[in-house]
Amino acid sequence: MKTESKKFITLMLGAIAAFVMIVVMKTDAFAATYGVDAMVTLKAGTTLYNTTVLTDGVAGVVPKDYVAFVVEDGEIYTKVTCCDITGYVYQEFIGHDEGVIAIYEEEQEAARLAAEEAARLAAEAEAEYQRQLEILAHSQEIAELAAIIYLESGNQEYVGQVAVGAVVMNRVKSPYFPNTIHDVIFAPGQFSPAYKLYDAIASGKVKQSCMQAALEAWFGVDPTGGCHYFRRVNGTPGLVIGAHVFH
Secondary structure (H helix, E strand, C coil), X not given: CHHHHHHHHHHHHHXXXXXXXXXXXXXXXXXXXXXXXXXXXXXXXXXXXXXXXXXXXXXXXXXXXXXXXXXXXXXXXXEEEECCEEEXXXXXXXXXXXXXXXXXXXXXXXXXXXXXXXXXXXXXXXXXXXXXXXXXXXXXXXXXXXXXXXXXXXXXXXXXXXXXXXXXXXXXXXXXXXXXHHHHHCCCCCCHHHHHHHHHHHHCXXXXXXXXXXXXXXCCCCCCCCCCCEEECCCCCCXXXXXXXXX
């Protein structure tokens, strides 16, 4: 009996050791594969519990095959977040379905791109709003700029109209000229048709292209590269745009 008892005890100890080895190996394998914040997958219908004591209630049921993130790993139950539900799930129900993960990543990328596009459109709308506010605040100056463009280059191609407006704006920004559009236009001996400026505005004859050219020049478009002067093409060296040479 002693021999049989020894054999029985040896077998039992061996079984217990094997069981312990399996649990340790399984726990180590899980720890190596899934850590906190690891991306895993759960099947539709998987139950998430409030605690590791199942009688404490259900946190929720996963509505579809989806990605989950490990919050707290454990030997038997692991705490995860899935589909806005956070709870404990038995380890055996945790998977790593590459197809589900691929779909999730595609959804996340689409959401990222949509958010970027929404942000871009919002920024553009805000920029346009600020632009319109600036136009409204400086409407008289811009009207004067458009009128002198019309009087000086109304018969020129559009880029030539912008160029005339840019010369005015370059002078406004220069310390060597008056610092307002009005004073630049009406400076003695500078813009010969300036005396007709308000008649042009009052008559409504200023072309839409000249108004657009004035807006572009106001907001910094400068085809002349910083010129402060222009005149009819007459052999003077400089940048020729249409019928004018800029220098």
